[in-house]
Amino acid sequence: EAQVTQNPRYLITVTGKKLTVTCSQNMNHEYMSWYRQDPGLGLRQIYYSMNVEVTDKGDVPEGYKVSRKEKRNFPLILESPSPNQTSLYFCASSPGQGLMPLHFGNGTRLTVT
Amino acid sequence: GQQLNQSPQSMFIQEGEDVSMNCTSSSIFNTWLWYKQDPGEGPVLLIALYKAGELTSNGRLTAQFGITRKDSFLNISASIPSDVGIYFCAGPGQGGSEKLVFGKGTKLTVNP
Numbered sequence: 001e002a003q004v005t006q007n008p009r010y011l012i013t014v015t016g017k018k019l020t021v022t023c024s025q026n027m028n029h030e031y032m033s034w035y036r037q038d039p040g041l042g043l044r045q046i047y048y049s050m051n052v053e054v055t056d057k058g059d060v061p062e063g064y065k066v067s068r069k070e071k072r073n074f075p076l077i078l079e080s081p082s083p084n085q086t087s088l089y090f091c092a093s094s095p096g097q098g099l100m101p102l103h104f105g106n107g108t109r110l111t112v113t
Numbered sequence: 114g115q116q117l118n119q120s121p122q123s124m125f126i127q128e129g130e131d132v133s134m135n136c137t138s139s140s141i142f143n144t145w146l147w148y149k150q151d152p153g154e155g156p157v158l159l160i161a162l163y164k165a166g167e168l169t170s171n172g173r174l175t176a177q178f179g180i181t182r183k184d185s186f187l188n189i190s191a192s193i194p195s196d197v198g199i200y201f202c203a204g205p206g207q208g209g210s211e212k213l214v215f216g217k218g219t220k221l222t223v224n225p
Contacts, residue, residue, distance in 0.1 A: 042217035058212060090155050104155030
């Protein structure tokens with residue numbers, strides 16, 4: 001089944017403790033992206049990647065890192081999480097150039113205390 | 114950055130009613146996308162629009178790409194309880210097609 005898989009689905013952590021949210025897609029998609037969803041703010045893009053070893057900042061990249069060493073994986077790294085990063089995170093992928101429709105994962109709900 | 118204004122923020126309707134929501138942008142778009150997010154899940158694409166004036170249907174859903182290229186509309190006819198969710202419009206962000214910007218969503222509640 002074609003899908004985008006995020007792990008974990010839920011995560012509670014403390015301020016300053018590094019964490020990684022994994023994202024994997026099995027559709028051989030070139031484009032991958034991370035979004036955060038907050039009440040009243042909708043979905044905001046954190047980082048995106050056009051292809052392996054190519055990443056770029058979205059609208060809210062501060063406090064996050066990403067890497068794209070392999071086509072299928074696009075982990076989101078929070079080196080020193082803070083409470084304002086408490087949010088619902090979505091990974092998404094699409095086939096390639098242009099505004100191709102995105103396939104989303106089921107989300108990771110992160111709480112930073 | 115690019116902004117999308119989506120309205121209404123929320124809607125409470127009775128089963129069987131028709132629904133209309135819209136999205137406006139601060140600049141001209143060449144693509145409009147409409148997504149639906151069911152509770153506890155990621156958004157799923159409903160309809161994609163690529164041409165000004167285009168009217169596209171997907172079952173009971175119909176979306177239109179506004180002729181000014183700065184707006185788009187989504188209509189749902191004869192709503193049913195499973196239409197509940199958050200509907201997002203989306204379009205190209207500043208800097209080109211690799212950045213997608215989303216509206217803040219319209220939360221739909223359908224009373225049986």
